Ligand SMILES: Nc1nc2c(ncn2[C@@H]2O[C@H](COP(=O)(O)OP(=O)(O)OP(=O)(O)O)[C@@H](O)[C@H]2O)c(=O)[nH]1
């Protein structure tokens with residue numbers, strides 16, 4: 137399943153704010169002791185996992201990301217404000233490599249997971265910190281630590297949102313090629329597909345996360361008894377384990393003795409013997425090759441038993457492109473609904489402003505991270 141999405145970015149954490157040198161004073165006592173506060177910590181840059189995302193495309197057009205600098209310490213022992221952290225939302229499965237060394241430095245495996253790429257600079261110390269019994273009027277302070285710049289390559293190994301399950305020759309690969317740029321091998325003999333294929337399917341709609349796509353997986357054909365090793369067996373079903381939706385792809389014209397409901401039940405049974413949770417995933421039926429239906433073909437008769445079982449049925453022809461857009465939209469909708477069931481952690485990050493170096497500043501994380509002074 138070597139389908140990789142890739143992009144390069146540069147991140148920079150904020151510098152720590154410098155400490156302040158100042159002295160308390162009153163009208164008749166100009167120097168009452170030091171009161172210069174510490175600077176704020178520089179903001180850090182994080183990668184954050186978002187289950188709703190499925191590509192790195194949101195990062196293609198923006199290459200530099202920087203967190204805010206810490207503010208200078210104040211008089212009256214006031215600590216400078218911490219620089220805001222910056223979070224870069226990425227899909228689950230994103231890996232970050234150091235471009236210089238090629239080393240893997242972070243991998244996002246869960247929704248909401250937060251990994252620090254560049255820790256913010258330490259805060260500078262105000263002169264109040266240098267007060268001691270023998271040093272009553274310190275003029276010392278420290279500057280804040282510098283932020284860190286990292287040049288990264290982000291890589292995402294795509295995980296399918298939708299999997300196609302069906303008998304050999306049902307038209308799974310043809311369907312995938314008609315909805316995505318994937319070009320799997322297609323032929324009129326069984327077991328053409330030996331290795332699962334992935335395709336990115338785009339739809340005109342967009343969700344609140346800016347997604348207008350899902351990833352579909354075409355897998356080898358299944359036959360009755362696959363769980364006992366018949367045909368190509370059923371090991372490849374593990375590629376569907378992380379999908380949100382399963383589409384049963386059924387050719388209603390190939391099954392003389394087997395009505396689509398029986399085909400569905402046979403396939404479902406094979407999925408269930410692989411794993412209960414796979415069979416229980418949200419699913420629908422795609423009846424393929426509608427272009428070869430004879431004029432008097434009674435679709436209702438074919439579809440009614442499936443619908444009576446509470447199954448949703450979509451009719452498609454990958455060759456004549458009938459029902460393809462409806463199919464894309466409906467599957468996309470189901471994928472979104474299933475993804476919504478994942479607990480959403482935070483709202484998406486929105487760009488705020490670009491500074492003179494071209495860095496774009498983004499809104500922050502809510503936790504305070506202390507990297508020590
Ligand atoms: N007329 C017509 N033929 C189709 C359509 N979809 C697929 N076919 C034909 O059906 C045959 C099988 O198609 P594939 O897409 O290779 O089927 P598959 O389900 O991927 O098969 P396996 O990889 O062997 O499991 C090919 O000859 C296709 O040209 C369709 O919508 N209309």
Ligand SMILES: [Mg+2]
Pocket residue numbers: 308309310320321322328329354355356
């Ligand atoms: Mg195929």
